[in-house]
Amino acid sequence: MEKLVDVIDVCKIYNPGENEVRALDHVSLSINTGEFVAIIGQSGSGKSTLMNMLGCLDTPTSGTYMLHGMDVSHMTDNEQSDVRNREIGFIFQGFNLIQSLTAQENVELPLIYRGVSRKERERLAVEALIRVGLGKRMDHKPTEMSGGQQQRVAIARAIAQAPPILLADEPTGNLDSGSSKEIIGIIKNLYKEGRTVILITHDPGIARQAKRIVTISDGKIQSDIINPDADV
Amino acid sequence: MEYIRNAFASIIENKGRSFLTMLGIIIGISSVITILAIGNGMKQSVGGELNDMQAGGITIQINAKKTDKYLTGAQVRMIGDEVPEVYGASPTISGYGDAVARYKIPANFKGGNEYLFHDQKNVLSDGRYFNENEAESAAAVAVLSQSEAVLLFGSTDAVGKSFEAIIGGRSRELTVTGVLKSEERDITSAYRYNSGRDKSYQSIRPYVPYTLMTQGFGLAGENVVSYQIFPLPNEQDPASLRARRVTENMMGLRGQGAVNVQSFASMLDSFEKILDVVTLVVAFIAAISLIVGGIGVMNIMTVSVTERTREIGIRKALGARTGSILLQFLLESAMITLIGGLIGMMAGYGLTFIVSKFMSFPPQIRLEDVALVVAISSSIGLFFGIYPAFRAAKMNPIEALRYE
Numbered sequence: 001m002e003k004l005v006d007v008i009d010v011c012k013i014y015n016p017g018e019n020e021v022r023a024l025d026h027v028s029l030s031i032n033t034g035e036f037v038a039i040i041g042q043s044g045s046g047k048s049t050l051m052n053m054l055g056c057l058d059t060p061t062s063g064t065y066m067l068h069g070m071d072v073s074h075m076t077d078n079e080q081s082d083v084r085n086r087e088i089g090f091i092f093q094g095f096n097l098i099q100s101l102t103a104q105e106n107v108e109l110p111l112i113y114r115g116v117s118r119k120e121r122e123r124l125a126v127e128a129l130i131r132v133g134l135g136k137r138m139d140h141k142p143t144e145m146s147g148g149q150q151q152r153v154a155i156a157r158a159i160a161q162a163p164p165i166l167l168a169d170e171p172t173g174n175l176d177s178g179s180s181k182e183i184i185g186i187i188k189n190l191y192k193e194g195r196t197v198i199l200i201t202h203d204p205g206i207a208r209q210a211k212r213i214v215t216i217s218d219g220k221i222q223s224d225i226i227n228p229d230a231d232v
Numbered sequence: 233m234e235y236i237r238n239a240f241a242s243i244i245e246n247k248g249r250s251f252l253t254m255l256g257i258i259i260g261i262s263s264v265i266t267i268l269a270i271g272n273g274m275k276q277s278v279g280g281e282l283n284d285m286q287a288g289g290i291t292i293q294i295n296a297k298k299t300d301k302y303l304t305g306a307q308v309r310m311i312g313d314e315v316p317e318v319y320g321a322s323p324t325i326s327g328y329g330d331a332v333a334r335y336k337i338p339a340n341f342k343g344g345n346e347y348l349f350h351d352q353k354n355v356l357s358d359g360r361y362f363n364e365n366e367a368e369s370a371a372a373v374a375v376l377s378q379s380e381a382v383l384l385f386g387s388t389d390a391v392g393k394s395f396e397a398i399i400g401g402r403s404r405e406l407t408v409t410g411v412l413k414s415e416e417r418d419i420t421s422a423y424r425y426n427s428g429r430d431k432s433y434q435s436i437r438p439y440v441p442y443t444l445m446t447q448g449f450g451l452a453g454e455n456v457v458s459y460q461i462f463p464l465p466n467e468q469d470p471a472s473l474r475a476r477r478v479t480e481n482m483m484g485l486r487g488q489g490a491v492n493v494q495s496f497a498s499m500l501d502s503f504e505k506i507l508d509v510v511t512l513v514v515a516f517i518a519a520i521s522l523i524v525g526g527i528g529v530m531n532i533m534t535v536s537v538t539e540r541t542r543e544i545g546i547r548k549a550l551g552a553r554t555g556s557i558l559l560q561f562l563l564e565s566a567m568i569t570l571i572g573g574l575i576g577m578m579a580g581y582g583l584t585f586i587v588s589k590f591m592s593f594p595p596q597i598r599l600e601d602v603a604l605v606v607a608i609s610s611s612i613g614l615f616f617g618i619y620p621a622f623r624a625a626k627m628n629p630i631e632a633l634r635y636e
């Protein structure tokens with residue numbers, strides 16, 4: 001299996017000096033193509049910091065992060081933007097859709113920044129929206145949709161350009177249990193289709209659905225186990 | 233392309249606010265347009281009159297505030313004979329009224345003697361000038377230009393035709409003895425006017441004997457308070473000095489400053505000074521309102537950037553580069569000011585149109601003014617949009633995404 005994510009001895013230190021916070025403390029972690037990994041930890045354990053790093057939204061204070069064979073730990077803002085656009089599909093807790101745009105326009109956003117032609121963009125966006133069961137809601141704006149539907153738009157946006165990694169940060173955190181099940185179902189299906197999924201959560205019930213569970217606490221990896229009970 | 237659509241959508245979404253932001257630009261641009269149009273119209277019409285003056289005679293006036301003496305037509309003729317630097321001198325007695333033939337046209341009749349035609353601009357195309365005998369005997373004759381003939385008779389062929397001249401309620405039948413050459417485009421525009429295609433203001437200035445003005449229409453009695461001299465080439469200055477001295481001697485007005493020479497240079501000078509001051513004042517107002525408008529745009533864009541922090545975070549997370557965000561917000565502010573500029577331009581033209589109704593000259597609207605407006609207003613947007621756009625582009629995506 002190809003090594004997709006390779007985090008080597010990474011530290012992230014906030015406020016260096018007197019009252020510094022070691023949000024990530026010598027973390028090493030490898031993830032192969034096609035894996036379904038849950039990263040679980042309590043609030044303040046460093047999950048979001050790790051997710052920002054994995055998603056190339058932030059760079060480590062020390063250590064190396066190899067993504068797809070590239071060293072992405074010392075990149076300029078614009079280089080990071082390009083890597084994010086190409087490699088990562090984000091699914092956020094708060095959906096993070098642009099309110100003034102329709103579902104389809106939201107899904108087209110990363111494709112615009114990739115320079116995909118208008119026609120091709122439309123095709124990919126429609127395809128992705130159908131894929132998450134929103135074929136009939138493409139012209140709706142976020143305010144006209146339920147939380148579950150909004151999160152499905154966000155998933156469509158994440159998969160439209162088929163990035164190597166799907167990075168989901170508490171994707172069901174803002175949803176009722178019914179919608180949560182639906183969303184987790186879609187994510188599991190994407191995994192079954194061969195996508196690499198990294199799911200960050202504080203909810204053991206959700207983490208249990210993944211094949212591999214990484215537990216993080218106080219910025220350190222506590223355990224990294226293959227989950228025998230995964231129902232996928 | 234995508235960016236322009238986005239910018240437009242965002243402006244439409246905040247219609248009310250966008251419009252308020254545009255107000256300063258609208259006021260600035262509309263005043264720029266109005267002053268340009270009025271200034272150009274004024275320059276053209278006044279400039280035209282001044283040109284007449286340069287080519288024609290120099291006007292010498294007796295200041296009625298300083299003396300109640302006046303000249304007769306015969307004395308004016310004598311002055312012309314005594315000044316060696318001139319062809320001659322002609323009284324000038326003007327009267328406003330109407331000329332009626334096939335069409336009725338407002339007319340400013342210019343009364344003088346036969347020296348009136350020593351005007352370098354006057355070239356006869358048909359017929360003859362009126363002569364000394366006619367000039368002194370109140371003959372009912374007139375000389376017109378080709379374009380005036382078209383306005384009056386519908387054709388340049390006017391010699392021998394007659395029309396009714398009405399001044400101050402008195403009416404006389406005048407016969408055209410001569411037609412002067414006009415510029416081709418003036419003739420064309422006269423035809424356009426007669427066919428109803430051109431609605432601009434038109435009037436004519438026929439030349440008639442000065443005695444017709446005094447005896448025929450009862451203007452000015454026998455009194456001449458202003459006359460024109462027609463200098464030989466390159467003799468303008470000595471001619472006007474000498475004419476003034478001769479006039480003062482003749483009237484016994486030496487050293488009283490009661491005889492004024494209205495030279496072309498002095499009139500052009502004062503006209504341009506006035507126009508310059510007016511232009512400067514309006515340009516100042518326009519500049520202030522454009523700067524205020526620009527600061528308003530900067531203000532609103534800064535607010536908009538803050539409000540849309542999360543959107544910026546999302547765009548960056550999805551792969552927008554610094555330049556894309558910069559471009560997005562620069563285009564948005566440029567578009568606001570451009571739309572404001574275009575609205576201001578229309579408002580300015582509306583205003584110019586209204587103003588021109590109260591003035592005797594047509595407003596001038598030029599393509600380069602439109603280009604100027606587009607350039608000015610969009611550069612204001614670009615300039616004042618730089619700061620907010622940079623703020624947006626430099627945002628940290630993690631913090632921007634956390635923003636509530």
Ligand SMILES: Nc1ncnc2c1ncn2[C@@H]1O[C@H](COP(=O)(O)OP(=O)(O)O)[C@@H](O)[C@H]1O
Pocket residue numbers: 014015021022023041042043044045046047048049050
């Ligand atoms: N920008 C920051 N500045 C200072 N400390 C931070 C910052 N972001 C996170 N932290 C600290 O780092 C630790 C890990 O935070 P985080 O990664 O958000 O944890 P989690 O997502 O698991 O709740 C916490 O102690 C938090 O207070």
Ligand SMILES: [Mg+2]
Pocket residue numbers: 044047048
């Ligand atoms: Mg967190």
